[in-house]
Amino acid sequence: xxxxxxxxxxxxxxxxxxxxxxxxxxxxxxxxxxxxxxxxxxxxxxxxxxxxxxxxxxxxxxxxxxxxxxxxxxxxxxxxxxxxxxxxxxxxxxxxxxxxxxxxxxxxxxxxxxxxxxxxxxxxxxxxxxxxxxxxxxxxxxxxxxxxxxxxxxxxxxxxxxxxxxxxxxxxxxxxxxxxxxxxxxxxxxxxxxxxxxxxxxxxxxxxxxxxxxxxxxxxxxxxxxxxxxxxxxxxxxxxxxxxxxxxxxxxxxxxxxxxxxxxxxxxxxxxxxxxxxxxxxxxxxxxxxxxxxxxxxxxxxxxxxxxxxxxxxxxxxxxxxxxxxxxxxxxxxxxxxxxxxxxxxxxxxxxxxxxxxxxxxxxxxxxxxxxxxxxxxxxxxxxxxxxxxxxxxxxxxxxxxxxxxxxxxxxxxxxxxxxxxxxxxxxxxxxxxxxxxxxxxxxxxxxxxxxxxxxxxxxxxxxxxxxxxxxxxxxxxxxxxxxxxxxxxxxxxxxxxxxxxxxxxxxxxxxxxxxxxxxxxxxxxxxxxxxxxxxxxxxxxx
Numbered sequence: 295x296x297x298x299x300x301x302x303x304x305x306x307x308x309x310x311x312x313x314x315x316x317x318x319x320x321x322x323x324x325x326x327x328x329x330x331x332x333x334x335x336x337x338x339x340x341x342x343x344x345x346x347x348x349x350x351x352x353x354x355x356x357x358x359x360x361x362x363x364x365x366x367x368x369x370x371x372x373x374x375x376x377x378x379x380x381x382x383x384x385x386x387x388x389x390x391x392x393x394x395x396x397x398x399x400x401x402x403x404x405x406x407x408x409x410x411x412x413x414x415x416x417x418x419x420x421x422x423x424x425x426x427x428x429x430x431x432x433x434x435x436x437x438x439x440x441x442x443x444x445x446x447x448x449x450x451x452x453x454x455x456x457x458x459x460x461x462x463x464x465x466x467x468x469x470x471x472x473x474x475x476x477x478x479x480x481x482x483x484x485x486x487x488x489x490x491x492x493x494x495x496x497x498x499x500x501x502x503x504x505x506x507x508x509x510x511x512x513x514x515x516x517x518x519x520x521x522x523x524x525x526x527x528x529x530x531x532x533x534x535x536x537x538x539x540x541x542x543x544x545x546x547x548x549x550x551x552x553x554x555x556x557x558x559x560x561x562x563x564x565x566x567x568x569x570x571x572x573x574x575x576x577x578x579x580x581x582x583x584x585x586x587x588x589x590x591x592x593x594x595x596x597x598x599x600x601x602x603x604x605x606x607x608x609x610x611x612x613x614x615x616x617x618x619x620x621x622x623x624x625x626x627x628x629x630x631x632x633x634x635x636x637x638x639x640x641x642x643x644x645x646x647x648x649x650x651x652x653x654x655x656x657x658x659x660x661x662x663x664x665x666x667x668x669x670x671x672x673x674x675x676x677x678x679x680x681x682x683x684x685x686x687x688x689x690x691x692x693x694x695x696x697x698x699x700x701x702x703x704x705x706x707x708x709x710x711x712x713x714x715x716x717x718x719x720x721x722x723x724x725x726x727x728x729x730x731x732x733x734x735x736x737x738x739x740x741x742x743x744x745x746x747x748x749x750x751x752x753x754x755x756x757x758x759x760x761x762x763x764x765x766x767x768x769x770x771x772x773x774x775x776x777x778x779x780x781x782x783x784x785x786x787x788x789x790x791x792x793x794x795x796x797x798x799x800x801x802x803x804x805x806x807x808x809x810x811x812x813x814x815x816x817x818x819x820x821x822x823x824x825x826x827x828x829x830x831x832x833x834x835x836x837x
Contacts, residue, residue: 347828409471524624544658601644
C-alpha cells in the first residue's frame with residue numbers, strides 16, 4: 295500500500311496526463327527590483343508548510359534583452375482545464391521590420407487550489423518553440439513567469455501561422471487547479487545574428503531540405519513521460535529484480551536519430567524531475583529542479599548528411615529511444631530541423647565520407663540481499679563526417695559523440711528505502727574545416743542524480759536529493775581558444791511529510807536550495823537561492 299502511494303506521487307506530472315510538454319522562470323530578483331538582488335532579509339519561517347508559499351523561482355540567469363525599439367505580440371491566452379488545445383493564429387509584428395536582433399518568449403501563469411504538475415507545449419506553424427512543465431499550486435494560489443530566447447525560430451515568425459498550445463489538465467472535485475496562462479513574443483529590431491534561414495518540421499516522418507543547404511541541425515524535445523514508469527526511467531530495474539518498474543535492459547536510455555535508417559546522432563536524455571517527483575512535492579514548491587521549466591532540446595549536427603539530403607527528395611528521419619521496450623509508450627520526441635542555406639548556389643552537393651558507430655554497451659547487474667541493488671554501466675560512440683561544396687569552397691564537418699552512464703540503484707523489500715546514485719556523460723566535438731583554419735567546438739555535458747526516499751515506521755516519508763546539470767564548451771581555431779563557457783546548476787533538497795493522513799495533518803517540512811554558476815567569455819552569473827517551509831530565506835548574487 296505504501297508503495298502505491300509513493301508511485302502515484304513519483305509519477306506526478308503525468309499520472310493523469312498523457313501529453314507532454316521549456317524555459318526558465320523569470321528570476322524573482324528580476325521582477326522585484328534592485329533590493330531583491332541582495333541577500334534576502336531574514337524571514338519568519340513557519341514550523342511546517344502552510345496553505346501558501348513563495349511563488350516559484352530559479353537561480354538561472356534571465357534572458358538578456360537588447361536596447362532599442364521593440365514590438366510585442368500576444369500568441370496565446372488560455373485557461374487549461376482538460377486536454378483541449380488552445381488554437382489561434384499568429385501574425386508578425388508591425389513596426390519592427392522582418393529581421394530581428396532577438397525574439398523573447400514569455401509565459402505568465404497562475405493557478406490555485408490543488409493540482410498535479412502538468413506538461414505542455416506551444417507550436418507556431420507546426421514548429422515546437424516551447425515545452426514546459428508547471429509548478430504545483432498552493433491552496434491560496436501562485437503565479438510564475440517563464441522566459442526563453444526563441445530567436446533561432448525567426449524564419450517561423452515572418453509569416454502568418456496557426457498556433458496550438460496545450461497544457462493537459464484534469465479539473466474535478468479533487469483537483470481544482472485551472473491553469474491560466476498568457477504567452478507573448480517580444481521582437482527587438484536590429485541586425486540579426488546568424489540564425490537559420492529555414493525552420494522545418496517532418497511530414498509523415500520525412501524531411502525535404504532546400505537543395506542549397508550547407509548546415510543542418512536537428513533538435514529533439516525528448517522527455518520521458520506518459521503516466522507510466524518512463525517518467526522515472528532512471529529507476530527501471532531488469533528481470534529478475536523485484537522492483538515495481540521494470541525494463542528488460544534496465545535503466546540505460548539513449549536518444550538516437552536516423553536518416554534513411556542510418557544512425558546519424560546519439561545523445562543522453564536529460565533526467566528531468568518534474569515538480570511532483572521523487573514522492574515529495576514539498577521539494578519543488580518554490581525551487582524547481584534543473585530544466586523542469588526549461589525543457590531544452592537535444593541538438594544533432596546533421597551537416598555530414600547534407601550531400602545526401604540535398605537531392606530534393608524526401609528522406610526518412612526517425613527518432614527512437616534505446617532501452618524502451620518495443621511498443622511501449624512513454625516518450626515524446628518532436629523534431630525541428632534548422633537549415634542554413636548557401637545564398638550563392640541553387641544546389642550544394644556533397645558526400646558522407648565517414649560513418650563509424652561503436653558497439654552499444656549496456657550492462658545492468660542485479661544483486662539480491664536485504665538491500666536489493668542494480669548496477670548499470672552503458673555507453674556508445676559515433677563518428678560521422680562529410681563535406682559540402684559551397685560557393686565559398688569545400689567545407690568538411692566531423693562530428694564525434696560519446697555517451698556514458700553509471701548508476702547504482704538500491705532498495706529494500708516494499709521499497710521503503712529507494713535510492714539512486716547516477717551520472718550521465720555526453721561529450722561531443724564538431725570540427726568544421728573549410729577556408730581558413732579548422733574550428734572545433736567541444737561540449738562536455740554531465741548530469742548527476744543522488745538521492746533517497748525513506749518511509750519510517752510512523753509513515754513519515756523523507757526525500758533527500760541532489761541534482762546536477764553541468765556543461766563545459768570550448769571553441770578552438772588554429773590551436774587557440776576563441777570562446778569558452780562553463781555552467782554548473784546544482785539543486786539540493788531535504789523534505790518530509792506524513793503519508794495516509796488528511797492534508798492538514800501531513801506536517802510537511804522542507805529545505806531546498808539551488809546555485810547556478812555560469813562563467814566564460816561572455817561574463818559570469820552566480821546566484822544562490824534557499825527556501826525553508828516555502829519561505830525564500832536566501833537570494834544571493836555573487837557576480
